[in-house]
Amino acid sequence: MVSERWTRSNKSVYNLGYHIIWCPKYRRNVLVNGIDVRLKELLNYKAQELKIEIKEMEVMPDHIHIFIKADPVLSPHYIIQQFKGYTSRILRQEFPVLKRKLPTLxxxxxYIESVGHISESVVRKYIEEQKKV
Incomplete structure (x- = not known):
């Protein structure tokens, strides 16, 4: 359904998706043995708090892939900062092994890439065509 593609606010209509990847310090294989499960819970909680929709998420032993949809007032850097800061603090409290293995989580x-319904080539072509109108 077309209405699901866009999100509307009182000032904008948007479809902002981000594919984000980040790793533990030294790319250590520490996201295992229940830490991975708890990390997903914490990310879902923080996303809900920030009003971000997690479309897909996978926690590997040494990195995380997450695909989110977010409001344009939240910068990608701010979102990542919130995810990483919150999860690091809680996971290091709940799993002391992380403090022993890593100076920071x-x-x-x-890595971040914007993901949209329309490709870069289509946007470029559309803008170029505006000159001819």
Missing amino acids: WTRSY
């Missing part, structure tokens, strides 16, 4: 870096 997450690396400072991350």
